[in-house]
Amino acid sequence: MKRIYMDHAATTPVAPEVLKAMMPFFGRKYGNASSIHSFGQEARDALDNSREILSRFINAEFEELIFTSGGTESDNIAIIGAALAGKEKNHIITSRIEHHAVLHTCKFLEKYGFKVTYLAVDRYGFVKPEDVEKAITKNTVLVSIMHANNEIGTIEPVREIGRICRDAGVLFHTDAVQSFGKIPLNVKKMNIDMLSASAHKIYGPKGAGLLYIRNGVAIKPLMHGGGHEFGMRSGTENIPGIVGFAKAAELAGRNMDKWREHETRLRKMLARGVLEIPDSWLNGHPEKRIPGNASFCFRFIEGESLVVHLSMIGVAASTGSACSSKDLRPSHVLTAIGLKPFDAHGSLRLTLGKDNTKEDVDFVIKELPGIVSKLRKISPMGRK
Amino acid sequence: MKRIYMDHAATTPVAPEVLKAMMPFFGRKYGNASSIHSFGQEARDALDNSREILSRFINAEFEELIFTSGGTESDNIAIIGAALAGKEKNHIITSRIEHHAVLHTCKFLEKYGFKVTYLAVDRYGFVKPEDVEKAITKNTVLVSIMHANNEIGTIEPVREIGRICRDAGVLFHTDAVQSFGKIPLNVKKMNIDMLSASAHKIYGPKGAGLLYIRNGVAIKPLMHGGGHEFGMRSGTENIPGIVGFAKAAELAGRNMDKWREHETRLRKMLARGVLEIPDSWLNGHPEKRIPGNASFCFRFIEGESLVVHLSMIGVAASTGSACSSKDLRPSHVLTAIGLKPFDAHGSLRLTLGKDNTKEDVDFVIKELPGIVSKLRKISPMGRK
Amino acid sequence: MGYGYSKKVIELFRHPKNIGEIKNADGTGKVGNPVCGDVMVMYLSIGKNKKGEEIIKDAKVKTFGCIAAISTSSVLTEMIKGKTIKQAQRITKNELVKKLGGLPVQKIHCSVLAVDALDKAIKDYYKKGGKHGQKG
Amino acid sequence: MGYGYSKKVIELFRHPKNIGEIKNADGTGKVGNPVCGDVMVMYLSIGKNKKGEEIIKDAKVKTFGCIAAISTSSVLTEMIKGKTIKQAQRITKNELVKKLGGLPVQKIHCSVLAVDALDKAIKDYYKKGGKHGQKG
Numbered sequence A, B: 001m002k003r004i005y006m007d008h009a010a011t012t013p014v015a016p017e018v019l020k021a022m023m024p025f026f027g028r029k030y031g032n033a034s035s036i037h038s039f040g041q042e043a044r045d046a047l048d049n050s051r052e053i054l055s056r057f058i059n060a061e062f063e064e065l066i067f068t069s070g071g072t073e074s075d076n077i078a079i080i081g082a083a084l085a086g087k088e089k090n091h092i093i094t095s096r097i098e099h100h101a102v103l104h105t106c107k108f109l110e111k112y113g114f115k116v117t118y119l120a121v122d123r124y125g126f127v128k129p130e131d132v133e134k135a136i137t138k139n140t141v142l143v144s145i146m147h148a149n150n151e152i153g154t155i156e157p158v159r160e161i162g163r164i165c166r167d168a169g170v171l172f173h174t175d176a177v178q179s180f181g182k183i184p185l186n187v188k189k190m191n192i193d194m195l196s197a198s199a200h201k202i203y204g205p206k207g208a209g210l211l212y213i214r215n216g217v218a219i220k221p222l223m224h225g226g227g228h229e230f231g232m233r234s235g236t237e238n239i240p241g242i243v244g245f246a247k248a249a250e251l252a253g254r255n256m257d258k259w260r261e262h263e264t265r266l267r268k269m270l271a272r273g274v275l276e277i278p279d280s281w282l283n284g285h286p287e288k289r290i291p292g293n294a295s296f297c298f299r300f301i302e303g304e305s306l307v308v309h310l311s312m313i314g315v316a317a318s319t320g321s322a323c324s325s326k327d328l329r330p331s332h333v334l335t336a337i338g339l340k341p342f343d344a345h346g347s348l349r350l351t352l353g354k355d356n357t358k359e360d361v362d363f364v365i366k367e368l369p370g371i372v373s374k375l376r377k378i379s380p381m382g383r384k
Numbered sequence C, D: 001m002g003y004g005y006s007k008k009v010i011e012l013f014r015h016p017k018n019i020g021e022i023k024n025a026d027g028t029g030k031v032g033n034p035v036c037g038d039v040m041v042m043y044l045s046i047g048k049n050k051k052g053e054e055i056i057k058d059a060k061v062k063t064f065g066c067i068a069a070i071s072t073s074s075v076l077t078e079m080i081k082g083k084t085i086k087q088a089q090r091i092t093k094n095e096l097v098k099k100l101g102g103l104p105v106q107k108i109h110c111s112v113l114a115v116d117a118l119d120k121a122i123k124d125y126y127k128k129g130g131k132h133g134q135k136g
């Protein structure tokens, strides 16, 4: 059976070019970047070179970028790091549609005396910059608003929010895990103080992430030890992972326009076809979204069943259904944009990548209606 | 120039068998282990299988093992996690020769009201179990004593210390980054509550580590997010890294006796030859040490210069010299076993691995005296 | 490739049994899962066996929910067909789970849902007076 | 493969210049680095140039320390040979670092060490009365 991968927001295959760049660093140039000898220097050179590439990629300085194990760690360092450094200030502003890596970290801080404002979003998932402005108090230490949402693809007005924070003298962090490599990012122009990204979302390897920390921003590290990464993240550097991350960013930079057009075209085609199904709709904004993201809802059916049926015919997709989540609540993103739990239950996320084809899309458009109606037949809900 | 790697305590090459096991998980079985579809299930199966292998390796249960990004993170989770869960208790016991991942984490906690006892060691680097016993108070939440020291190779009486902690109802963590895969480990027999290990020290990849947490031990996570790893370590799992770690442990398990004998033999040969150099000695205990670890001191010269000279003839080594450390203080381990800073300055660590040969050792024995005497000639210290 | 489920569960999910409604059912039980939003409706048709005991002649179910919900409701209808009401009522969620070759921990509540739907359908039958004139 | 050092530093480390002692040196300066434990001893032999100014005829050094310490002491002896004492004293650590093509930040203190050793050697020369009868 041919398999069609449409879950690129969850993770992506490592691109052949990326794997090729990584290969020398497993068995041959395997030194520890802290070692003085020639093996160590090879590793150090690769580390420096990767940092150079990735910092240029977002218009940051070399020393403004630290490597982490992934997006979750970057988010945690940014938020806990700012909280630990915040002295008397104990207020954080974020949104209701952040990734759990942000939300659960904020919840954790609430147990230690922090007050967190979770801003509401509109039906497209947009945070209003004015709401950020209004929420800022003299106790606010950090604003954390994601650049693009992982479920519905909505791109937030990060630049405006950054401007407001900069003017108010409040730190601004953005989780750019879903946008990094897909749409242009410029930390200077966008008034960003901290930015998280993760390699495995852009055809890089799992286990490598980065956190941009603007020069002058003094946050505390989360992990302590050998003082790696300018003292901000201890632990032997994952050189193959970091090298792969840099190569993935290079590829993404070089192909950004091409891939964006390709994915946008396929996504529109997909949406057009899928929305022929009765009682269905697209979540998020029709235009201001990550190119490859298509988030649907089908009333009266449940997403996990849908995803498994799709998987049985070779199609990899995801859902925000309660049944598929660990805490058995429907996606907080879908409820935040106003969906009722019953409707959120029937969500299906198809996220396209560079290697998806028109044939892939056609196949899904052809097969999905049958699966939806099969599940609707066994459902007690819905029109007869 | 032939290069001879004798810095296996810093990191190791990824073994060909390990890399082979990892390869399918980059470009082919690249799913996210949290995804429901078939790609996700492949990843989940690989994750479960690796956890099975690694938990069996230390005689732990499947659900007692979480994957991390490396040894540093494991140490941080264990220590900060225990501290956060410790309620009123605020006392931690550790030793003066721990890795910075433990020591600096303890220092961090001191800023937040924790009291830390740093136990002294004897001239071999041994912690006395009685000292642990005496140091325990009703406020003690955690004892963290490493299994084997990374600089001088000394193997601590962990089992006895574990017994004492168990009897006193105090959590016992051991940093086994240097011993894991090299000498037998059995968490049940050794009365261990938490244990840290890292893949890249045993021919596995950088970016993968583990923390054993005994069933019933309730510590708090360091990173928050999607609730991966039984809620103890959020973040998309690094499947290739984890698979590589499991394969490395399998190799280490299968070859443990063979490699231990090989490395012990070479190390003894090396020590015999090197100690012909006047004003030199071996640090640590002559027998109770990690097989491949040889730690020397040469008076009147400085280690960084020594290491660079060795590197120039192709030999990779390390030193605890102040000059090579970030904080410009000589190794805390060497001073803790009673060396004066001047002597610690002249330290050289050669750590052998499975692929080192008698020829490698002969070469070092042949070349080292010349380098030492060259450096002694330009030194103002020493006998004339 | 079990998506975390047993073979049996997946089999039942692919080919669910006894799906549908029974027109003018003798008992109907509708339950919703307050935790995750699943909904299940069980339809029973009741008859008598030779001994004169009330038995479940037919059972059908409709499920709005995940694989676990679909397969537990499906397997329960299979188990109860032909059984006396008493026997059917004795079926526990543990038996269901066992019959399915296990369920992921976080899905155990789905098996409760099926048992509850059956229970409600039987109660409904008795509330309607019991076609066969008996009280529960 | 510079071990974090410039080419020039490594070159000087491989082939250090002016290593050794000067018997009955006119000035000797020994300094120790309180931070990391390096020790440096500078030996000067003083003469006069045609103008009658005191010049450094010869300089030698011994170093117990890292690459940075060895190379800075080496390059300093090269720089001062033939210079007048005044000129030698005017050499700053920045000039040294520049001459070496830079030093890693955490090694800058080694350049201070070399300058201090020279300074002390010159002071020692004057303390001994100055072979050539001048006071500093």
Ligand SMILES: Cc1ncc(COP(=O)(O)O)c(C=O)c1O
Pocket (backbone or CB within 6 Å): A009, A010, A069, A070, A071, A072, A073, A075, A099, A101, A146, A148, A149, A150, A175, A176, A177, A178, A198, A199, A200, A209, B234, B235, B236
């Ligand atoms: C928006 C967002 N933030 C954070 C993360 C976490 O990244 P990682 O899985 O690399 O820890 C993800 C992906 O899972 C994401 O989509």
Ligand SMILES: Cc1ncc(COP(=O)(O)O)c(C=O)c1O
Pocket (backbone or CB within 6 Å): A234, A235, A236, B009, B010, B069, B070, B071, B072, B073, B075, B099, B101, B146, B148, B149, B150, B175, B177, B178, B198, B199, B200, B209
């Ligand atoms: C004893 C010990 N603990 C902890 C660590 C840290 O492990 P990692 O480099 O994987 O973070 C090391 C190695 O650097 C070590 O030798």
